[in-house]
Amino acid sequence: xxxxxxxxxxxxxxxxxxxxxxxxxxxxxxxxxxxxxxxxxxxxxxxxxxxxxxxxxxxxxxxxxxxxxxxxxxxxxxxxxxxxxxxxxxxxxxxxxxxxxxxxxxxxxxxxxxxxxxxxxxxxxxxxxxxxxx
Amino acid sequence: xxxxxxxxxxxxxxxxxxxxxxxxxxxxxxxxxxxxxxxxxxxxxxxxxxxxxxxxxxxxxxxxxxxxxxxxxxxxxxxxxxxxxxxxxxxxxxxxxxxxxxxxxxxxxxxxxxxxxxxxxxxxxxxxxxxxxxxxxxxxxxxxxxxxxxxxxxxxxxxxxxxxxxxxxxxxxxxxxxxxxxxxxxxxxxxxxxxxxxxxxxxxxxxxxxxxxxxxxxxxxxxxxxxxxxxxxxxxxxxxxxxxxxxxxxxxxxxxxxxxxxxxxxxxxxxxxxxxxxxxxxxxxxxxxxxxxxxxxxxxxxxxxxxxxxxxxxxxxxxxxxxxxxxxxxxxxxxxxxxxxxxxxxxxxxxxxxxxxxxxxxxxxxxxxxxxxxxxxxxxxx
Numbered sequence: 001x002x003x004x005x006x007x008x009x010x011x012x013x014x015x016x017x018x019x020x021x022x023x024x025x026x027x028x029x030x031x032x033x034x035x036x037x038x039x040x041x042x043x044x045x046x047x048x049x050x051x052x053x054x055x056x057x058x059x060x061x062x063x064x065x066x067x068x069x070x071x072x073x074x075x076x077x078x079x080x081x082x083x084x085x086x087x088x089x090x091x092x093x094x095x096x097x098x099x100x101x102x103x104x105x106x107x108x109x110x111x112x113x114x115x116x117x118x119x120x121x122x123x124x125x126x127x128x129x130x131x132x133x134x
Numbered sequence: 135x136x137x138x139x140x141x142x143x144x145x146x147x148x149x150x151x152x153x154x155x156x157x158x159x160x161x162x163x164x165x166x167x168x169x170x171x172x173x174x175x176x177x178x179x180x181x182x183x184x185x186x187x188x189x190x191x192x193x194x195x196x197x198x199x200x201x202x203x204x205x206x207x208x209x210x211x212x213x214x215x216x217x218x219x220x221x222x223x224x225x226x227x228x229x230x231x232x233x234x235x236x237x238x239x240x241x242x243x244x245x246x247x248x249x250x251x252x253x254x255x256x257x258x259x260x261x262x263x264x265x266x267x268x269x270x271x272x273x274x275x276x277x278x279x280x281x282x283x284x285x286x287x288x289x290x291x292x293x294x295x296x297x298x299x300x301x302x303x304x305x306x307x308x309x310x311x312x313x314x315x316x317x318x319x320x321x322x323x324x325x326x327x328x329x330x331x332x333x334x335x336x337x338x339x340x341x342x343x344x345x346x347x348x349x350x351x352x353x354x355x356x357x358x359x360x361x362x363x364x365x366x367x368x369x370x371x372x373x374x375x376x377x378x379x380x381x382x383x384x385x386x387x388x389x390x391x392x393x394x395x396x397x398x399x400x401x402x403x404x405x406x407x408x409x410x411x412x413x414x415x416x417x418x419x420x421x422x423x424x425x426x427x428x429x430x431x432x433x434x435x436x437x438x439x440x441x442x443x444x445x446x447x448x449x450x451x452x453x454x455x456x457x458x459x460x461x462x463x464x465x466x467x468x469x470x471x472x473x474x475x476x477x478x479x480x481x482x483x484x485x486x487x488x489x490x491x492x493x494x495x496x497x498x499x500x501x502x503x504x505x506x507x508x509x510x511x512x513x514x515x516x
Contacts, residue, residue: 005268008259018264040265066287066385068279069332070272075255077270082329085271087280087380097266097380110287127268 004076005122013041016055021126024118026060028094029053039094060116061133062090067100067108088114088130096128103132141230142357142364143223143513145174145350146475151464152314154344155248159190160201162243162346167202170348175361176237181350183208183229183238187218187468190244198241208235214374215502216415218242219349219470220394220509224370226351236353240474243346244466250342266378272331274417275339277379277504279331282420284385286333288435293333295438296419297324300337300461302447303416307458309448309488314341315462338419340460340469347471349478365478365496365513368404371397374507382505386435388421390508391428391501398497398510399430406430409512410493411480412452413473415501416459425499429510453490456480470500474511481515 010018017040020027029038033050037058044051067086070077077083084100086108100108101117114130121127147169149162157165163186171177184206188194195209210225212218219240226238259267271277285291301321307313319337327336357364373393376382383389399405406429414429416422423437431452432440446454455461457476460469477496479485498511 006256006258008264008268009261010264011261014264040262066280066284068271068276068283068334069329070270070276070279071329071331072275073270073272077272080270083270085269085276085280087385095380097269097271097378099269110283121268125268 037092149346151345166348185222214507217500217502307462313458369402372509
């Protein structure tokens with residue numbers, strides 16, 4: 001993983017998310033009004049516009065909604081190619097971008113179940129990657 | 135046919151295209167704007183509104199207007215990516231209808247090809263970038279690859295069908311002397327070109343070029359006294375649905391284009407079957423297939439079949455991207471202005487060997503970001 005990744009500028013909305021990852025928790029939000037899960041963290045529910053959201057810990061289980069194998073990448077990521085970037089749909093109903101790691105290309109497909117894994121990619125950065133569940 | 139439109143495109147032009155290391159974005163826009171005004175038979179002093187989109191200055195409109203020596207009484211910096219210029223057309227018509235100005239100049243310029251070595255990433259990952267940037271997805275191609283993969287999963291769209299778009303577009307480019315890539319290609323060539331981001335090969339991707347363009351829009355009264363036949367603006371629509379691809383509601387449906395297309399057709403009182411020539415933003419081959427579906431030229435999931443058998447190539451039943459598109463003609467970053475230029479020239483009958491016979495109604499559709507924004511313009515000639 002890139003050593004020269006630009007610094008992530010945490011803010012009051014994202015800090016609980018990043019702190020959770022450092023502790024091995026994938027934190028997302030749930031809207032107190034409409035009960036829908038929300039990701040990325042924010043101060044308004046994008047579905048019903050309620051201003052009341054609570055943090056929950058996701059199970060980390062999901063499926064691959066879509067994916068690509070990148071053969072060309074920029075900046076800090078150029079040395080990683082080829083790598084698999086996916087949009088994972090968590091079982092709570094939200095989607096997030098991530099990487100699929102430790103999986104042979106032939107086994108990766110849309111719809112495959114995946115499980116989160118917390119990977120320390122820098123001194124102060126833990127990212128939620130995913131592995132195939134089976 | 136006489137349209138009750140309030141405004142028309144009366145001047146269009148490109149600047150130098152391709153690789154222009156000796157020209158700045160200001161020079162490119164000056165060159166295109168001067169040529170577009172000449173095309174219209176108008177003067178700098180006629181311009182009373184400026185529309186521009188770019189990220190080459192803190193405020194492109196301030197720098198460009200100062201450089202050109204114009205002091206617009208109406209200005210619009212709407213930047214929603216490559217569809218910005220189709221949105222500008224809608225905004226210009228609205229301003230003209232409101233009586234705020236009579237002549238609008240829309241410009242674009244980019245030196246992205248020459249600048250490439252100087253490209254740098256962000257110095258910090260901020261705001262909503264925190265959730266996508268750390269995974270290294272190449273932008274924008276990776277996002278379109280994710281949409282293509284999902285479209286394939288849901289509808290069985292194939293790499294061969296994507297390649298059909300690239301091959302047909304190259305055939306049109308072969309008839310455009312301004313096109314950068316004019317040598318014929320085959321479906322096998324596309325499939326054998328290297329992966330950029332699965333399932334997109336190199337030849338599924340638009341070019342990276344320098345270049346600029348300009349469009350002049352005039353009110354109905356002013357359009358009567360311009361040099362060439364006006365391309366009347368019959369309908370327009372715009373929408374945006376998301377910023378990053380992760381937040382696109384349905385990766386197999388170009389929802390912004392569904393909305394912009396419906397609005398444009400409704401305003402024009404026309405249907406997809408009425409369109410004689412179509413110019414659709416082709417950042418990637420998948421963009422074209424998803425946009426054809428979204429605009430209603432075919433059903434949902436039928437875009438792959440629609441483009442098969444070279445139906446969109448010269449001589450086929452559906453003339454599409456007749457200048458050679460972003461795939462083969464030019465693509466200086468935000469391509470949307472070139473869609474308007476070609477649609478206008480087709481209506482005027484100025485396109486020589488690639489002229490579509492009896493083209494009376496044209497559609498130009500821009501897509502911006504990562505299938506994020508869309509704006510549709512329908513043009514007609516008297």
